[in-house]
Amino acid sequence: xxHLDTIxxxxxxxxxxxxxxxxxxxxxxxxKMVVLTCMDTRLIDLLPRAMNLRNGDAKIIRNAxxxxxxxxxxxxxxxxxxxxxxxxxxxxxxxxxxxxxxGLNASKIIEKAKHQGVSDNTIETLxxxxxxxxxxxTGFDNVTQGVMKSVQIIRNHPLLPAxxxxxxxxxxxxxxxxxxLVNGYE
Numbered sequence: 001x002x003h004l005d006t007i008x009x010x011x012x013x014x015x016x017x018x019x020x021x022x023x024x025x026x027x028x029x030x031x032k033m034v035v036l037t038c039m040d041t042r043l044i045d046l047l048p049r050a051m052n053l054r055n056g057d058a059k060i061i062r063n064a065x066x067x068x069x070x071x072x073x074x075x076x077x078x079x080x081x082x083x084x085x086x087x088x089x090x091x092x093x094x095x096x097x098x099x100x101x102x103g104l105n106a107s108k109i110i111e112k113a114k115h116q117g118v119s120d121n122t123i124e125t126l127x128x129x130x131x132x133x134x135x136x137x138t139g140f141d142n143v144t145q146g147v148m149k150s151v152q153i154i155r156n157h158p159l160l161p162a163x164x165x166x167x168x169x170x171x172x173x174x175x176x177x178x179x180x181l182v183n184g185y186e
Contacts, residue, residue, distance in 0.1 A: 025056025027086060034059040034082035036075065036150065037094040038066045038101075042173040047094065050176035059088055065101030065139055066093055068150040071157050080159055090165040090184060091154055095147040096173045102146075104139030143170055144181060151182050 001009075014020065037047055039062040048054070059082040061075060068075050082088040110123060110133055126133060140146035151168040154160065165184030171177070 023055045029056065029058045029082070029086065029088055031057040032087055032089040033057070033092060034061065034079055034086075034088040034090075035092045035094060036061045036063075036066050036068070036079065037171075038062065038096055038099055039064055040096060040099065040173060043096060043171065046173065046176050047171060050171060050178060051092075051094075058092075059086060065099055065146055066095045066150060067101065067140070067146055068093075068153045069136075071153055076154070076157060079154060080157075083161055083164060090167070092167045092169060093147050093150045093154065093182075094169045094171055094178075095143040095150075096171045097143060098173055099139075099143050099146070101139030102142060104137070106134045106137035109137050147181055 031053070035047075035051070035053075035058050037043060037060065048057075048060070051058075053060075059078075061078050061082075063075060068079075070076070079091060083091075114120065114123070123133070140149070147168040147170060151166050155166045160166075166182070167180070167184040168182035170179045170181060
């Protein structure tokens with residue numbers, strides 16, 4: 001059985017047995033917070049538990065490295081929607097030790113893409129169109145740098161509501177220990 005079939009089989013019993021009832025909440029975060037964190041699989045359950053978050057407490061946005069790469073991209077738009085439309089009042093950027101975005105090598109990713117069928121012509125077309133793949137596919141030198149840069153972009157966004165606390169934290173992906181880099185209340 002493939003993953004989709006397994007998921008659909010499980011889902012049928014999940015719904016029939018009303019297991020969803022323990023997760024019922026509204027679209028508004030009870031703790032009025034939005035969390036930007038990494039998509040790392042180790043953080044799926046660990047991060048909310050380490051932060052004492054339950055279903056419905058926070059808007060959680062996940063991407064590779066908890067990075068805001070540009071002020072007018074999808075991540076920043078999601079943060080602003082959470083703040084203006086979904087009653088969030090503060091932002092937490094939570095990176096983690098041993099992140100795969102540390103030292104990410106864009107050239108290697110491009111080579112892997114080519115190996116899996118993306119043509120040289122496609123890469124050249126993107127480059128001629130002004131897409132800097134080396135910049136776009138880059139990570140950061142260390143997790144502290146990544147978190148600090150994301151916090152800076154969010155804090156300095158012209159549409160960020162005045163006085164919005166923006167915090168920067170790092171979590172250890174094995175123990176869940178949180179370290180504060182930026183206290184947004186200060």
